Structures are given as C-alpha cells and as structure tokens.
Amino acid sequence: MLSMKTQYAFKALMYLAQKDTGEPVLIAEIAEKKTIPIKFLENILLELKKAGILDSKKGKGGGYFFNQRPSDVRLAKVIRLIEGPIALLPCVSLNFYQKCKNCDERHCGLSNVLKEVRDATLQILESKTVADIAMLGVV
Amino acid sequence: MLSMKTQYAFKALMYLAQKDTGEPVLIAEIAEKKTIPIKFLENILLELKKAGILDSKKGKGGGYFFNQRPSDVRLAKVIRLIEGPIALLPCVSLNFYQKCKNCDERHCGLSNVLKEVRDATLQILESKTVADIAMLGVV
DNA sequence: ATACTGCGTTTTCATTGAAAGCATAATTCA
DNA sequence: TGAATTATGCTTTCAATGAAAACGCAGTAT
Numbered sequence: 001m002l003s004m005k006t007q008y009a010f011k012a013l014m015y016l017a018q019k020d021t022g023e024p025v026l027i028a029e030i031a032e033k034k035t036i037p038i039k040f041l042e043n044i045l046l047e048l049k050k051a052g053i054l055d056s057k058k059g060k061g062g063g064y065f066f067n068q069r070p071s072d073v074r075l076a077k078v079i080r081l082i083e084g085p086i087a088l089l090p091c092v093s094l095n096f097y098q099k100c101k102n103c104d105e106r107h108c109g110l111s112n113v114l115k116e117v118r119d120a121t122l123q124i125l126e127s128k129t130v131a132d133i134a135m136l137g138v139v
Numbered sequence: 140m141l142s143m144k145t146q147y148a149f150k151a152l153m154y155l156a157q158k159d160t161g162e163p164v165l166i167a168e169i170a171e172k173k174t175i176p177i178k179f180l181e182n183i184l185l186e187l188k189k190a191g192i193l194d195s196k197k198g199k200g201g202g203y204f205f206n207q208r209p210s211d212v213r214l215a216k217v218i219r220l221i222e223g224p225i226a227l228l229p230c231v232s233l234n235f236y237q238k239c240k241n242c243d244e245r246h247c248g249l250s251n252v253l254k255e256v257r258d259a260t261l262q263i264l265e266s267k268t269v270a271d272i273a274m275l276g277v278v
Numbered sequence: 279a280t281a282c283t284g285c286g287t288t289t290t291c292a293t294t295g296a297a298a299g300c301a302t303a304a305t306t307c308a
Numbered sequence: 309t310g311a312a313t314t315a316t317g318c319t320t321t322c323a324a325t326g327a328a329a330a331c332g333c334a335g336t337a338t
Contacts (some may be wrong), residue, residue, distance in 0.1 A: 002227050004327065010249050011242075027284070035240070040328055046285070059336025060282045075252065088141050103150075109272030110149050112264065113214065120259040126254065133248030153289065164316075179297055185316070197315045198305025 010133070013078065014051040015053075017070040017120045017134035024056070024063030039093040044082065051081050071131035076122060078130070086125065094118070106123050146221040147175045148183050152217065156273035157210040163195070163202030183221065190220050191224070210270035214262060217269070222273070225264065226257040233257070 011034045016025060024070040027045060031038040045064050048054040079086055080095055090098035091105055092114045105111050145152035149175045155164060166184060170177040184203050187193040194206040218225055219234055230244050231253045244250050 001229070003325095007228065007239075014249065024283095038329060040331085042284075043328095048287045057336080058282085058334075059338095061337065062283050062335090064284090085140055089146065090140070100207060100279060102148075105278055109153065109274065112271055113267050116263050117260050121256050124255050124259060128252050133252055135248065142294095163314095174308060178299085181315075182297095191279075195315060196305080197313080199307070199313050201305070201314050203315090 002079070002083055005024060005040070005086045006079060008034070008041060009048065009078060009082045010130075011036065012041065012045060013053075013070070014134045015068060016064065017130050019102050021066055024061065024065050026063045030064070038074070041071060048078075048083060051077075053078070053081075055065050063081060068134070069131070073130040074126050075130070075133070076125035079125065088114045092118055094122075141218070141222055143181070143182060145172070145218060147180060148217055148221045149214075149249065149269075150175065151180060151184060152187070152192075152209070152212070152269045153273045155205060156204065156269050161204055162270060163200065163204050169203070187217075190215070190216075192220075202266045208270070210268050211274060212269040213265050214267050214269070214272070215264035225260060227253045230250065231257055233261075 012030050015030055015034055019025060027042055028038060030045075031041045045054060045056070049056055049067070053066070053068055053073055054064050056062065056064045076086060085093040085096040087093040087096075089100065089111060090110075091100040091103070092111050100111075103111065122128065125131075126133070134139065151169050154169055154173055158172070166181055167177060169175065169184075170180045175195060184193060184195070188195055188203070188206070192205070192207055192212055193203050195201065195203045215225060222233040224235040226232035226235075228239065228240070228248075228250060229235065230239040230251050239243075239250075
C-alpha cells in the first residue's frame with residue numbers, strides 16, 4: 001500500500017494540474033482544499049521540487065507550480081521518489097536493487113514471479129502521467 | 140515491498156513443498172535452514188495453519204506439514220493473509236476495501252489507474268501457486 | 279520597511295515490524 | 309505413569325518508520 005505521503009503527493013499534483021493556470025499556488029490553499037496537514041505538505045512539495053517536477057516562488061504572489069509539463073511526469077517517477085521501490089522484493093527492484101540472502105535469484109521461483117508482477121506494474125505506471133490522472137478527475 | 144514476515148512465510152512454504160515427503164517438519168529445522176528467527180517463524184506457521192494452508196502435530200515426530208496441496212495454494216492468498224492488501228490504495232482493494240475521503244472514486248484518475256495495476260498484479264498472483272515457485276527453486 | 283510565503287531543522291508521538299521470554303498443552307515413547 | 313519432545317499462547321521489548329507539530333530563518337514583492 002502507498003503511504004499517506006505518496007497519496008498526498010498525488011493529490012497535490014492533481015490539484016495543481018487541474019488548476020491549469022501557470023500561476024503559483026499557495027501551499028496553504030492546496031492543504032486546505034485537499035485536507036493535507038500543511039507542514040507535511042511543505043515537505044512533500046519540496047521533494048517534488050528537488051526532483052525537478054515542481055518549482056516554487058517565495059514572497060507575495062508566490063507558491064508552487066509545475067516545472068515540467070504534467071504530461072511528462074510519469075506516475076512511476078513520483079512513486080519511486082516519495083514511496084521508494086515499486087517491486088515487491090529488493091532483489092527484484094530495478095532502481096533499488098539489493099541482493100537477498102539465502103536465495104539464488106537465478107533459480108528462485110518467488111523472485112521470478114515477482115519480476116513478472118513488477119514488469120506488469122511498470123508497464124502501466126511508466127505509461128500514465130500526472131496529466132492522465134488529472135484529466136479523469138475533472139470529468 | 141513485502142515485509143520480512145511475508146518473505147519468511149514464502150521461504151517456509153517453499154522449503155516444505157520442496158521436501159516433498161508428507162512427514163512433519165520441525166519449526167527448528169525450517170528456521171535453521173532458512174535462517175529465520177525461530178519464535179517469529181512459529182507465529183507465521185501458526186497463521187498459515189489457522190488459514191488452513193498448513194497443519195501441525197505436537198510431540199515427538201511432530202512438526203508442520205501441508206494441509207492443502209501446494210498446487211492449490213495461490214500466492215495471492217498467502218500475501219493477503221500475512222501482508223494484507225495487494226492493491227496500492229484502500230479504495231482500490233477487493234478484499235480490504237475502504238472508502239478514501241476527499242475523492243470521488245468514480246471520477247478519480249488515480250484510483251482508476253491503480254485498479255489497472257491491481258488487476259494486472261492479481262492476474263499473476265492468482266494463477267501462480269506455492270508449487271510453481273517451489274519447482275523453479277529446485278531446477 | 280514590512281508583510282508575505284516558502285525553506286530548514288529539530289522534536290514529538292503513535293504505529294508497526296521484528297523479534298525474545300516464559301509458561302502451557304498435546305503427543306509419543308519407554 | 310512419567311519424561312522427553314514439540315507446538316501453542318500470552319506478554320513484553322526494542323528499533324524503525326510514518327505522520328506530523330514547533331519554531332525560526334530566508335527570499336521576494338510592494
């Protein structure tokens with residue numbers, strides 16, 4: 001299951017994408033509209049900024065806005081950034097690989113199956129973007 | 140990512156399935172061969188027993204053994220039992236459904252995508268069994 | 279200059295994961 | 309019957325993580 005943090009990240013991104021105007025949006029506004037604890041949200045938005053997905057402006061008229069186009073932000077990227085590995089085991093992860101003790105991966109039936117799961121999952125999460133999930137939200 | 144507990148559960152099940160002989164196997168033997176903390180393993184095996192997957196016998200010559208055939212134990216069942224929901228969000232889970240606040244699921248782009256992920260995942264985890272992953276392990 | 283707004287650092291609190299300890303119940307075998 | 313063997317039940321512990329709250333600093337517009 002995705003953590004609260006990741007869920008909040010998606011809600012914030014969807015909100016920004018739906019507002020559509022390129023104008024900066026206040027953290028406080030996102031927090032209120034999406035009922036996210038404001039200090040927690042600050043953290044999340046900062047991570048998204050450091051990853052190059054969002055950018056921000058301080059002072060009056062400041063706030064957060066997209067640095068990349070929402071249609072360029074793949075869901076897999078957001079999940080890896082906020083949540084961590086997508087795979088179900090470390091020894092199956094592409095981006096966070098770690099060898100698992102006590103199992104020879106070449107012949108481990110479990111990791112073979114979980115690789116299939118990973119690939120099926122990634123095929124979806126790498127093809128869908130923030131723009132996709134924001135559009136459906138508006139319907 | 141799957142918890143240690145779930146990984147241990149799979150290791151134990153694979154070990155039992157590979158031994159093949161219907162004879163009871165000591166908790167201590169599984170714990171040693173698979174380097175699993177013994178008291179933790181006791182708990183796990185007990186859960187598997189309560190779920191009807193394994194059975195046990197006390198006293199000399201006792202231990203754990205399969206109650207169902209390994210080829211009847213789907214991976215999805217084990218994960219749901221030990222780990223919990225397979226879906227990435229509660230509002231997308233079949234077996235552990237919970238409504239999520241602040242989002243109308245019918246029109247939520249995120250939950251729509253995560254439903255696709257869930258279905259792709261389940262298609263694999265519902266079709267593979269303990270027997271499958273145990274066989275590959277022996278190759 | 280000052281109000282506004284994001285940034286940084288630290289602390290807290292509750293929950294969960296991952297065990298360890300110890301006593302009890304069932305079974306076998308001598 | 310009794311002792312050894314093995315699983316079961318119940319409680320406690322310990323560390324890590326998730327989810328925040330507190331407080332103050334830094335940049336920007338007017």
